[in-house]
Amino acid sequence: MSAGELPQIPFTDLRLEQADLDAVAEVLRSGWLTMGPRTAAFEEAFAAHLGVQHAVALNSCTAALHLAYLAAGVGPGDEVIVPAFTFAATASAVLYCGGTPVFADIVGPEDPGVDPADVAAKVTERTKAVACVHFAGYPAAAGVLADLCADLGLALIEDTAHAPSATLEGRKLGTIGLAGCFSFFSNKILAIGEGGLLATDDDEVAALARSRRSHGMTSGTWDRHSGRTDTYDVVGLGFNYRIDEPRSALALSRLERLEEDIETRRGLVREYRARLGDLDGLIVPYRDQDVADSSCYVMPVMLEDPARRDAFRSHLSEKHGVQTSIFYPAIHEFTAYHGRYPAEGLDRTERAARAEVTLPLYPHMTADEQERVIVACREALVA
Numbered sequence: 001m002s003a004g005e006l007p008q009i010p011f012t013d014l015r016l017e018q019a020d021l022d023a024v025a026e027v028l029r030s031g032w033l034t035m036g037p038r039t040a041a042f043e044e045a046f047a048a049h050l051g052v053q054h055a056v057a058l059n060s061c062t063a064a065l066h067l068a069y070l071a072a073g074v075g076p077g078d079e080v081i082v083p084a085f086t087f088a089a090t091a092s093a094v095l096y097c098g099g100t101p102v103f104a105d106i107v108g109p110e111d112p113g114v115d116p117a118d119v120a121a122k123v124t125e126r127t128k129a130v131a132c133v134h135f136a137g138y139p140a141a142a143g144v145l146a147d148l149c150a151d152l153g154l155a156l157i158e159d160t161a162h163a164p165s166a167t168l169e170g171r172k173l174g175t176i177g178l179a180g181c182f183s184f185f186s187n188k189i190l191a192i193g194e195g196g197l198l199a200t201d202d203d204e205v206a207a208l209a210r211s212r213r214s215h216g217m218t219s220g221t222w223d224r225h226s227g228r229t230d231t232y233d234v235v236g237l238g239f240n241y242r243i244d245e246p247r248s249a250l251a252l253s254r255l256e257r258l259e260e261d262i263e264t265r266r267g268l269v270r271e272y273r274a275r276l277g278d279l280d281g282l283i284v285p286y287r288d289q290d291v292a293d294s295s296c297y298v299m300p301v302m303l304e305d306p307a308r309r310d311a312f313r314s315h316l317s318e319k320h321g322v323q324t325s326i327f328y329p330a331i332h333e334f335t336a337y338h339g340r341y342p343a344e345g346l347d348r349t350e351r352a353a354r355a356e357v358t359l360p361l362y363p364h365m366t367a368d369e370q371e372r373v374i375v376a377c378r379e380a381l382v383a
């Protein structure tokens with residue numbers, strides 16, 4: 001069979017259950033679609049799941065990052081140290097506040113989390129906050145960064161887009177810094193289409209996020225509909241960062257199976273690691289013992305020779321029907337960022353950005369599909 005006739009294996013895939021569809025249909029039938037009781041129920045459940053005081057549901061993780069940086073006091077003239085090896089939103093949300101992103105390097109190909117030593121070296125008197133990204137679902141050095149930030153009076157913001165329910169020394173990621181920012185975008189673990197959430201133990205941060213997500217208004221449409229108040233004031237510059245009820249209902253329904261989904265992902269990642277971990281020419285980031293703490297969002301591998309990446313990816317897709325992705329091109333090398341913001345000494349990021357290939361991973365991946373991916377990788381390395 002040629003690759004054209006093989007069923008394609010996507011790098012990510014989403015399958016909803018009947019219970020999810022029922023939950024959304026029930027909301028649609030209720031006739032109340034904007035933020036209301038389903039959102040409150042989801043926030044309560046997510047906060048309990050994390051063991052955190054406040055969960056503020058939003059329409060994206062990008063919105064959560066924006067509000068988190070605002071809550072940290074980031075404004076014009078301030079710097080925020082962010083990893084260069086992440087999705088653009090970690091940095092663009094700093095720019096929304098008028099701040100300057102200062103890019104930091106990763107530890108290395110085995111640990112693509114931000115390097116605390118490079119973060120420490122890049123702190124200046126203008127630094128206001130530090131962002132870490134729990135890449136692929138594995139904890140960044142958030143404990144070390146939290147201590148550094150506490151010593152210097154900086155805020156630590158955790159970009160937890162990849163890592164719902166993942167842990168660092170028993171603590172859920174997204175609960176270590178001032179705020180944790182989650183994504184429920186289509187290809188994420190708790191996918192609902194578009195959605196996000198800001199988690200925090202800080203009452204003031206939560207109050208700011210709740211107010212700013214809905215135009216800085218002192219009450220919402222649901223409050224007025226349910227007779228709690230019939231007027232409102234606008235007390236700050238706000239945005240429309242609201243989630244809606246169908247998405248909250250979907251999130252609430254999917255949250256019930258989150259741990260089960262993640263456990264299935266871990267099983268698949270363990271198999272990948274066992275079969276790909278010792279191949280010449282391939283680096284599999286992180287260690288076997290890290291899998292239990294990770295939410296296993298994606299399966300990154302790094303080619304030892306970045307010049308072979310295109311051929312490797314083409315071999316997988318053209319000969320085996322296996323789709324891959326790249327997590328991530330380096331932000332400071334994008335047209336909109338290049339040469340405009342501090343980006344010194346990012347060699348490890350630049351190499352990883354050229355070497356990384358993201359392999360297929362989703363909870364309902366079959367053993368046959370995974371076998372096809374593994375065989376394809378082994379073949380591509382010697383092709």
Ligand SMILES: Cc1ncc(COP(=O)(O)O)c(C=O)c1O
Nearest residue numbers: 060061062087089161183184185
């Ligand atoms: C690391 C990281 N941060 C932030 C985001 C932005 O998330 P959203 O699409 O929910 O705004 C993403 C999503 O791709 C991401 O991967």
